[in-house]
Amino acid sequence: MKSAVIVFPGSNREGDMVRALRLAGSDAHKVWHAEHELPQGTDLVVLPGGFSYGDYLRCGAIAGRATVMDAVRAHAARGGLVLGVCNGFQILCEAGLLPGILMRNANLKFICHRQFLRVERNDTAFTRNYAQGQAIDVCVAHGEGNYTADAETLKRLEGEGLVAFRYCDAQGRVTPDSNRNGSMNSIAGIYSDKLNVLGMMPHPENLVEDLVGGTDGRGLFESLVSGFPKAA
């Protein structure tokens, strides 16, 4: 499975993302944002975390309109897989690939801590190696992660099962205390209509090795890789 990790000026999680993808068995490479095309045979595009363009204007606003994003949009329209984490989620929303927007955290603070997420469904390319309802232990690090959408969009996301992850406690209970950034319906990640684009604020790539205290993030990358035949 070939993945392209897009690097914008100000991205800073591309190294960890490439590492997590390679650990899971993907042939992962970094791709510069000024490229007009994705590398031949790209199966998965990843927009990593960071502070693209210094978060100027709005988080992800300028990166969302970068040259390479036309190629990412075309890849998504063909049904290709796209994952956006943290700033990558913000970029996907600004690029119009996912609905809604990530606003300033309700408490106005940058939050950075371990966080449990409830896996809402395990029948997608991103989550097949998890159990439905499983509480996975990953972490968050963001100042603008407060997911906001109009009532109609929210109703559609819920009605069509497009919520990917919710902030929860260690037992998988979605409690107000677990939702530290104030996101509507405790939303931590959402899918596109065809389930091939996933945006999420938490960082699964941070928890892929025992050395750093956890491996719950691995399931996401292994799910992605397991959907493709192994390279010869």
Add this chain to the structure above:
Amino acid sequence: MKARVTVTLKNGVLDPQGKAIEGALKSLGVDGIAGVRQGKVFDIELETGDKAKAEEALKAACEKLLANTVIENYRVEIA
């Protein structure tokens, strides 16, 4: 030709920054503030002298980049 674009949050969109500023003004003892909403101002210099062309360019700038119309409104004033 010069223009000013003002981008503001739509009514009903929670503005935690505006709320924090409102609280700070209260704690500074500035009386009579009923509410604060924070927005952005862009001063833009245009190459054209044609008002219709300028309006067209500014509308495109707002729709494509300056405002996220999911949560924001914009207003264009040409000097």
